[in-house]
Amino acid sequence: MVDICKSFPGVKALENVNLKLKCGTVHALMGENGAGKSTLMKVLMGMYVPDSGKIIYDGREISRYSQGQAIGMGITMVHQELSYIPHMTIAENMFLGREILKNGIIDRTAMCEKAKELLARVGVSLDPKVLMKDLSVSERQMVEIAKCVSYNAKIVIMDEPTSAITDKEVDQLFAVLNDLKAKGVAIVYISHKMDEVLKISDEVTILRDGTFIDTFPTENIDIDQIIVAMVGRELSQVYPEKNNEIGEQVFEVKGLKREGVFHDISFSLRKGEILGFAGLMGAGRTEIMRAIYGIDKLDEGEIYVRGEQITIRNPGDAIKNKIGLVNEDRKGVGLVLPMSIKKNLTLSNLNKYFNGIVVGNKKEAELADKMMQMLAIKAPSKEQLVKNLSGGNQQKVVLGKLLLDEAEILIMDEPTRGIDVGAKAEIYKLICELAEEGKAVIVVSSEMPELLGLCDRIIVLHEGEMMGEVQREDFDQETLMKWAFAQ
Amino acid sequence: MFQNLDAKSNMLKRNDAKSLLSKYGILIALVVLIVVLSIATPNFLQVKNFLNVFRQISISAILAIGATFVVLTGGIDLSLGAVVAITGVSAAMFAHPGEYPIVVPVLVGIGVGVLFGLFIGVIVAKANVASFIVTLGVTTIARGGALLIADGRPVSNLDPAFNWIGNGEIGGAEGQIGFPVMILIMLAVFLIVWFVLNKTKYGRYVYAIGGNEDAAYASGVKVDRVKMSVYVICSGLAGLAGVMQAARIEVGQPSIGVGYELDAIAAVVIGGTSLSGGVGTVVGTLIGALIIGFINNGLDLLNVSSYYQQIIKGLIIIGAVLLDVKTKQKR
Numbered sequence: 079m080v081d082i083c084k085s086f087p088g089v090k091a092l093e094n095v096n097l098k099l100k101c102g103t104v105h106a107l108m109g110e111n112g113a114g115k116s117t118l119m120k121v122l123m124g125m126y127v128p129d130s131g132k133i134i135y136d137g138r139e140i141s142r143y144s145q146g147q148a149i150g151m152g153i154t155m156v157h158q159e160l161s162y163i164p165h166m167t168i169a170e171n172m173f174l175g176r177e178i179l180k181n182g183i184i185d186r187t188a189m190c191e192k193a194k195e196l197l198a199r200v201g202v203s204l205d206p207k208v209l210m211k212d213l214s215v216s217e218r219q220m221v222e223i224a225k226c227v228s229y230n231a232k233i234v235i236m237d238e239p240t241s242a243i244t245d246k247e248v249d250q251l252f253a254v255l256n257d258l259k260a261k262g263v264a265i266v267y268i269s270h271k272m273d274e275v276l277k278i279s280d281e282v283t284i285l286r287d288g289t290f291i292d293t294f295p296t297e298n299i300d301i302d303q304i305i306v307a308m309v310g311r312e313l314s315q316v317y318p319e320k321n322n323e324i325g326e327q328v329f330e331v332k333g334l335k336r337e338g339v340f341h342d343i344s345f346s347l348r349k350g351e352i353l354g355f356a357g358l359m360g361a362g363r364t365e366i367m368r369a370i371y372g373i374d375k376l377d378e379g380e381i382y383v384r385g386e387q388i389t390i391r392n393p394g395d396a397i398k399n400k401i402g403l404v405n406e407d408r409k410g411v412g413l414v415l416p417m418s419i420k421k422n423l424t425l426s427n428l429n430k431y432f433n434g435i436v437v438g439n440k441k442e443a444e445l446a447d448k449m450m451q452m453l454a455i456k457a458p459s460k461e462q463l464v465k466n467l468s469g470g471n472q473q474k475v476v477l478g479k480l481l482l483d484e485a486e487i488l489i490m491d492e493p494t495r496g497i498d499v500g501a502k503a504e505i506y507k508l509i510c511e512l513a514e515e516g517k518a519v520i521v522v523s524s525e526m527p528e529l530l531g532l533c534d535r536i537i538v539l540h541e542g543e544m545m546g547e548v549q550r551e552d553f554d555q556e557t558l559m560k561w562a563f564a565q
Numbered sequence: 566m567f568q569n570l571d572a573k574s575n576m577l578k579r580n581d582a583k584s585l586l587s588k589y590g591i592l593i594a595l596v597v598l599i600v601v602l603s604i605a606t607p608n609f610l611q612v613k614n615f616l617n618v619f620r621q622i623s624i625s626a627i628l629a630i631g632a633t634f635v636v637l638t639g640g641i642d643l644s645l646g647a648v649v650a651i652t653g654v655s656a657a658m659f660a661h662p663g664e665y666p667i668v669v670p671v672l673v674g675i676g677v678g679v680l681f682g683l684f685i686g687v688i689v690a691k692a693n694v695a696s697f698i699v700t701l702g703v704t705t706i707a708r709g710g711a712l713l714i715a716d717g718r719p720v721s722n723l724d725p726a727f728n729w730i731g732n733g734e735i736g737g738a739e740g741q742i743g744f745p746v747m748i749l750i751m752l753a754v755f756l757i758v759w760f761v762l763n764k765t766k767y768g769r770y771v772y773a774i775g776g777n778e779d780a781a782y783a784s785g786v787k788v789d790r791v792k793m794s795v796y797v798i799c800s801g802l803a804g805l806a807g808v809m810q811a812a813r814i815e816v817g818q819p820s821i822g823v824g825y826e827l828d829a830i831a832a833v834v835i836g837g838t839s840l841s842g843g844v845g846t847v848v849g850t851l852i853g854a855l856i857i858g859f860i861n862n863g864l865d866l867l868n869v870s871s872y873y874q875q876i877i878k879g880l881i882i883i884g885a886v887l888l889d890v891k892t893k894q895k896r
Contacts, residue, residue: 373783394785403783411783414776416843425773426784428766435765479784 082121082131091117094131095290097283099233099264104255106267106279106296109308110498114288115268119235122266123155124148152232156222156239164211169193171210172225196224199257201250214360216243223251227258234258235266240274241496244358245559252278270498271525272301284308305499316503317531322513324534325349327385329401329487329518331370334379339365340542343379347487347518352509354533355522357562362542363522364406367489371396371403373411383487397426402485404476406492406522408469412476415465419457420446422464422475427482449478454504470501477508488512491522506532526555540564590888591837591852598856602863609866613742622858623747624649624806624813626851628825629832630758631802633850634795636833637762637775639842640689640696642796644681645803645829646822647707652677652807654711657720657817660727667726671808678804679797681707686793696796704826711819720817731813747809754802758847771795775842831878832857835885856881 084092092114107115120126124145169189178188193206202220240248284291284307291307327348334343340362355363368374372390383399390396405411423446446460453474494502523529538545538561545561603610628645635642656674689696734743762768770791773781782788811817836853838845864874
């Protein structure tokens with residue numbers, strides 16, 4: 079791809095971007111959110127027609143092609159946001175649009191066999207007759223990868239393929255990628271996870287703000303160099319220095335249980351403390367937090383805030399007890415996308431700040447301005463709809479909601495999922511500052527370095543059970559991983 | 566990221582311009598329509614004709630304003646027409662001359678509407694049944710109920726004081742043009758609803774639930790209650806419309822109101838409210854109702870057969886939705 083340019087009304091998404099893919103290599107594509115990675119890939123997939131520039135494939139110049147033609151040419155993509163039909167089986171999903179026919183009728187047996195074979199190739203043993211909706215997120219992701227591989231692709235684009243799968247599955251994925259490489263397939267690998275990129279890729283191309291920065295051979299570059307190229311400035315340190323003082327106990331749960339999801343969950347939390355929850359997908363971390371916050375029902379267990387037992391029947395009760403939750407699913411549960419920044423910030427506070435029935439516009443505006451400034455939310459105005467913000471800024475709005483709630487116990491479930499390095503560092507800093515101010519913070523994360531960098535204490539879960547607990551001075555990634563795998 | 570801020574804010578400005586257009590596009594459409602009709606028909610641009618149009622749309626505008634609440638939460642109410650019939654009949658039964666003060670039939674009409682709204686709301690919010698199905702069922706319940714209580718016949722012989730609600734005019738001495746009561750009621754409803762949706766917590770919650778129900782719940786909003794209440798408001802306003810309808814035609818007619826819900830929903834959609842919820846304004850709804858009213862009026866004045874009128878109206882509704890979808894895709 080040479081000198082690709084693409085503009086959308088009012089914004090240049092890509093400006094003279096070059097990308098050279100070689101057969102049998104893994105090419106990592108990196109850049110902050112909004113750098114133009116997805117747009118570039120959509121051009122490659124034929125979803126967008128570039129305004130100018132050339133795409134040369136196999137020595138031939140091809141200018142315009144449709145998505146269907148792209149698949150025909152062997153260009154396929156594993157999407158970041160999975161696209162599947164929940165009420166169809168794995169096999170039906172995998173062969174959607176290219177069903178195997180026998181005398182004009184769908185040949186289910188052949189499709190199931192073929193699907194099983196493809197799944198085995200990526201190292202998962204799933205029954206192809208199972209409905210997609212009954213799979214876990216990571217299983218769905220693996221099915222998607224298997225589907226992609228099945229197209230006899232020459233170019234495979236993987237957009238954040240590991241965002242929802244476990245470390246063990248990442249290893250399987252990498253084995254598949256190596257297998258594809260050996261067969262001469264060119265792979266574009268988009269990921270925010272540095273260690274993965276360094277491990278799997280042969281070359282790294284970095285984009286920033288829609289412009290092409292450079293392509294490096296992976297062996298000649300290290301994490302710091304990548305970050306500098308991506309952000310265009312030095313990141314002094316991703317994790318801030320910790321100066322929080324741990325005070326008295328403010329929160330405790332005893333024997334929490336939700337049938338079939340988690341059981342015997344007991345822990346306590348002190349003022350100014352950052353407590354981490356580690357574990358694999360499906361370990362029950364998110365579910366525990368949702369239950370504490372009142373989104374899901376608890377079957378058993380007691381919750382104490384400042385020594386007093388409380389009952390939480392719904393999120394309203396949690397908010398009243400100064401418990402706040404940053405949901406892992408920012409768009410699904412965290413924000414009302416078609417509403418403005420201001421209205422999202424104050425949504426859970428309307429009762430507290432505004433007496434009577436009228437929403438006080440002036441006070442609300444002041445609060446929103448204060449929050450935007452404090453959190454450095456980048457937007458032209460507080461009236462901007464949150465759906466138009468980048469992931470990092472959206473996450474800041476979610477945090478702002480919590481701060482306006484004056485929550486004392488902050489539960490943050492994957493607070494940095496899907497946001498870029500720069501915004502991550504800002505969020506880490508904010509979390510540490512909150513702890514310094516004396517808030518009690520729980521951080522749930524799938525990224526081990528994040529927990530090691532931020533937390534004072536980490537609890538590891540495995541299949542809904544507490545495996546162990548470590549203090550900061552004893553942090554050791556290996557032990558934590560062993561517990562997470564229950565070994 | 567920082568260097569990009571300029572580019573981003575430019576982009577956002579453009580978006581603002583676009584959202585301005587999509588915000589006022591409907592108003593522009595109304596103005597264009599008025600200009601075209603005033604050129605095409607000599608009798609169009611007269612105060613009398615305008616008041617006439619406003620009076621004609623009063624009932625459908627009130628229904629549409631009520632439906633705006635429901636549509637904003639992502640629901641739909643198909644029972645409006647039938648609720649107009651049963652509430653009109655119920656009100657008429659209490660409106661015979663010399664029996665009760667006219668406030669009684671008015672409250673009976675609205676009250677019956679509220680009861681239907683509660684019924685719909687409880688099933689939709691608590692049992693999580695799609696509003697489409699519930700209100701479809703309620704349509705035949707209400708229609709059957711109207712025929713049953715009226716014994717299949719129009720309820721006539723109504724108090725002139727009651728009929729004043731539908732036919733009365735304020736001012737308008739001999740030979741002068743008066744201001745119809747129906748329009749006053751409609752404007753009052755509009756203003757109250759505008760205030761509720763834009764200035765109160767309740768209004769904010771309605772938008773939040775339509776925008777993202779899960780996020781609203783997680784923010785501590787009592788989603789069930791708000792969802793229930795929108796059906797109560799919608800059907801309650803349908804009750805008011807039923808009273809006005811009965812007063813206008815001076816009988817409680819159990820067979821009236823067929824298809825009213827479609828005009829109401831069309832006005833809501835033409836007015837820019839998204840059928841998936843969370844986006845829309847009551848100002849848009851009023852303009853939507855006016856557009857439908859002016860089209861009907863203009864086609865009448867142009868002597869277009871009512872058969873064609875229906876076809877044209879249908880095409881305009883589809884066109885409005887297409888336009889809405891298109892502008893959304895571009896963003």
